[in-house]
Amino acid sequence: MLTMVGVSHHEAPLEVRERLAVPAESVPDALSALSRRLGPAVVLETCNRTEVYLSGDYAPEAVCAVLADSAGLDAALARSFVRVRRDLDVVRHLFEVSAGVDSMVLGEPEILGQVRSAYSRATTARADDAILARLFHLAIRVGRRARVETGISRHAVSLSSVAVHEALALHPDVMRTRVLVLGAGEAGRSAAEAMVNRGVAQVTVINRTFAHAEALASDLGGVARPFEDLVPAIGESDVVVAATSAAQTIVPRASLESALRLRHERLAGGPLLVFDIAMPRDFEAAARHLDGVVYRDLDDLQAISEANGAARGDEVEAVRALVDGEVQRFSGWWGQLGVLPTVAAINERAEAMRQAQVARTLQALPAADRTEEMQAHLDALTRSLVRQLLHDPITTLRRRGDRDDYIAAARTLFAIDGDANVERHAPREA
Numbered sequence: 001m002l003t004m005v006g007v008s009h010h011e012a013p014l015e016v017r018e019r020l021a022v023p024a025e026s027v028p029d030a031l032s033a034l035s036r037r038l039g040p041a042v043v044l045e046t047c048n049r050t051e052v053y054l055s056g057d058y059a060p061e062a063v064c065a066v067l068a069d070s071a072g073l074d075a076a077l078a079r080s081f082v083r084v085r086r087d088l089d090v091v092r093h094l095f096e097v098s099a100g101v102d103s104m105v106l107g108e109p110e111i112l113g114q115v116r117s118a119y120s121r122a123t124t125a126r127a128d129d130a131i132l133a134r135l136f137h138l139a140i141r142v143g144r145r146a147r148v149e150t151g152i153s154r155h156a157v158s159l160s161s162v163a164v165h166e167a168l169a170l171h172p173d174v175m176r177t178r179v180l181v182l183g184a185g186e187a188g189r190s191a192a193e194a195m196v197n198r199g200v201a202q203v204t205v206i207n208r209t210f211a212h213a214e215a216l217a218s219d220l221g222g223v224a225r226p227f228e229d230l231v232p233a234i235g236e237s238d239v240v241v242a243a244t245s246a247a248q249t250i251v252p253r254a255s256l257e258s259a260l261r262l263r264h265e266r267l268a269g270g271p272l273l274v275f276d277i278a279m280p281r282d283f284e285a286a287a288r289h290l291d292g293v294v295y296r297d298l299d300d301l302q303a304i305s306e307a308n309g310a311a312r313g314d315e316v317e318a319v320r321a322l323v324d325g326e327v328q329r330f331s332g333w334w335g336q337l338g339v340l341p342t343v344a345a346i347n348e349r350a351e352a353m354r355q356a357q358v359a360r361t362l363q364a365l366p367a368a369d370r371t372e373e374m375q376a377h378l379d380a381l382t383r384s385l386v387r388q389l390l391h392d393p394i395t396t397l398r399r400r401g402d403r404d405d406y407i408a409a410a411r412t413l414f415a416i417d418g419d420a421n422v423e424r425h426a427p428r429e430a
Contacts, residue, residue, distance in 0.1 A: 002131065004085040004093060005063040006044070006051030009104045012081040014299045018280030020050050020078055024245040026071035031125040033070035038062060040129035042136060044118040046111060047187065047279045047298050048104050049097075053090065055131045060084045072247075091135060091330050095323045098143035100152055101316050104298065107152040112143035113186065134333060142326050150318040163191040163275045164198055167239045170273050170294060178202045180237035181220075182230075182250070184212035187277050188243035192220050195239070204233055207244070231255050235262030239273045242282035253286040260292050339397055342407050345416045350390060354382045 007020050022030055022045050034041035040055040052063055060082050061075075068075035085093050096102040098115045119136035122128045128136075147153045171177045177200045181188045184207040192203055203222030206229065207213035213224035225233050234240055234256065244250060263272060276283045276297045288295040358378050362370050397410050410416075 001055075001057040002087050002090040002135070003054045003056060003058045003063075004051055004090040005054070005058070005060045005082050006049060007078070007081045007083065008049035008051070008102075009299070010102075011083050014281070014297060015285070016077065016081055017048070017050070019074055020081065021045065021279050022050055022067065022071045022073065023247040025247075027121055028125055030067055030070045031122055031127040033066050034063070035125070035127035037066050040122075040132050041127050042118050042122040042132055044097075044115065045279075046114045047277055051097075053094065053132060053135070055129050057086070088327060088331060092323060092327050094135065094139045095142045095326055096320070098139040099146035099319045099323060100143070101146075101319050101323075106316065107147075107154075109147070109153055110187065110190065112140065112147070115143065116140055131334070131337075134330065138326055138330055142323060145322055145326075146319045149322065150315050152315045152319050154315070163239070163241060163277075164194045166273055166275065166294070166296060167195060167200075168198070171238050171270050174199050174201075176201050177238045178236060179204070179239045179241065180233050181205045181216070181222075182240065182242040182282055183207055183244035183278065184209070184216040185243055185245060188241050189216060189219070191241045191243070191275065191277070192216075192222075196220055196222075200239075204237065206230055206233055208246075231259045232262060234259035234272070237263075237272070238270060240275065242274065242276045243278050244282050246278070246280075246282060248280065249282065249284050251283045251287070253284045253290070256283065256287055256290065256293070260290065264292070339407060342410055342416065343394055343397060346390065346394065346410065346414050349414060349416060350386050354386050358382055 007017060009017070012020070022043060024045070027043050027045065030043055031041060034043070034052065034054070038054060038056065038058055042053045044051045044053065052067070054063070061079060064073065064075040064078040064082065067073035067078070093102065094115070098112055100107040100109075100111055103111055115136065119128070119132075119140075122132065122136075167177060167179075168174060177195075179192060179195050179200050179202065181192045181203060184205060188205075192205075196203060203217070203220045205213040205217040205220070205222055205224050206227055207216070207224075208227050210224065210226055216222075217224040230251070234251070235258075242251070260272065271292050271294045274283055274287055274293055274295045276287075276295065279298065281297055283295065287293055288297075358375070361378060362375060365374070393410065397406055
């Protein structure tokens, strides 16, 4: 069984999603608690979704309770919004997420790296198992194939491209535009790199860990400033890209108003563009209503995605056809898991019988005939016979092993000890 419990832009508005986000610093504890109290798990946390993938069959209430204890999640709120998927519905969903067709912005390039990072965190925490490993490795493969074999990313509107488009629209004199990046993660880096490539005048990076700010600033050819300089740094900027992993607002309304006063005194012309792509948001929601501020958050991307949807419609269908094939690939692999113990037991029983018969035959021969050459001939002959006799039954069992009646019949026919109703792993399409 597979279970996914999660919330995304499909089920909840931004103000709910940010309350249900698992802070980056809490993910290791959440993985440890999930694997200890429930079973193997992967936590996928992105700008637009919080999803938990589990190897096993679990109620959403149990998952929410663990996250409430380990990551401070509001369990009551979560139960009102989370969606539950099971078995092949989980597989199809993750493949579409990785391929970029379940995103708020179709074809977004960032999601594939986020899926890869989510699984890497699970392996580091030793919270995964063979089924989740196969699932996420195939999901990463699907994501790569979608971007190479289809045009889903050709017309994609990434967070970074939206930031550049908005910045140029408000500040066309790009050589005079000053950009402030809050946070040193990949989302902020991507947006800043896109602006640097367009020739912005200056990039400043602020992060709570100053060394991380220095590292990103060095890569961007910009400057780093300490977190204590946040308000004056905003006041000296034209564009702010807010992408920290803070668990709460870091720029309240009062701080932004102070920065705007400084900006009015020092800079002339053009509003301050705030591009808040953090989850939860870095700026207080009231930023949207302040004079002199153009504020964009993650939900503002939805309109852009819809406007460009028609141009990517054919590509979405191409990606979903690719996903269909990979779901079948996973299903075939998964369907064999339940039959493997029975196949192994049949082979073990046959091998034990073969060795016993060879021993009896050798014992019945005159001592002079019990040579190593004779034993080798008997071994080769009996191995070949056993292999040929078992080939068709085992092949049929592998092909039909997703059905309990075939496994039960095989275990009865071959007189295999133990429970014929072995644990089932076979998937179901919802």
